[in-house]
Amino acid sequence: MKLILTADVPNLGAPGDIVEVKDGYGRNFLLPRKLAIPATRGAEKQVAAIQRAQKARQIRDLDHAKEVAGQLGGLSVTVTAKAAGDSGRLFGSVTAADVVEAVRTAGGPPLDRRAVEVPGHIKTVGTHAVTVRLHPEVTTDLNIAVVAG
Known part of the structure; x- marks a missing residue:
């Protein structure tokens, strides 16, 4: 299952990353907790907005x-x-x-x-x-x- 992360998930990735996970992990854990959204063409356009919002909250360096x-x-x-x-x-x-x-x-x-x-x-x-x-x-x-x- 291809997903776009909306939050930092340990050992998986940062917000805006497009990841490939097993169907059960995506359906039962990531999607219900709003940690990821399905990777569609429209959602891939939102990746830049997700990453900009994360950079604003993140510690600089x-x-x-x-x-x-x-x-x-x-x-x-x-x-x-x-x-x-x-x-x-x-x-x-x-x-x-x-x-x-x-x-x-x-x-x-x-x-x-x-x-x-x-x-x-x-x-x-x-x-x-x-x-x-x-x-x-x-x-x-x-x-x-x-x-x-």
């Missing part, structure tokens, strides 16, 4: 990624959860979008939520580590404090 990683290293990030039980268990979980919003309010650099990798589900208050993938060669760990709101 390796040096810029290292600079952003340095900014994130010295940042104290607190995520306020909506509610928690008596034992410190959250009603819900902390998502990558919550982490990005907390970094922005803490005065950090703007991040793409797809670059933030939250391990499993954060469902308790306390300090947790998340990974931020800024560049293919630069990843950084960010400690976040989750407090009940």
Whole structure:
């Protein structure tokens, strides 16, 4: 199955890449999650627009990624959860979008939520580590404090 990627897919490609994948992987994983669109003549014309939009969001180069990683290293990030039980268990979980919003309010650099990798589900208050993938060669760990709101 020939597809055009609309998002970064690990071990497959970047947005705008035209890839050939097995039918089941494309039908059951990539297409339902809106990570790819079928490669038709009309869609191939959209590749340039997809790549331009990705470049606008992307970290410029390796040096810029290292600079952003340095900014994130010295940042104290607190995520306020909506509610928690008596034992410190959250009603819900902390998502990558919550982490990005907390970094922005803490005065950090703007991040793409797809670059933030939250391990499993954060469902308790306390300090947790998340990974931020800024560049293919630069990843950084960010400690976040989750407090009940």
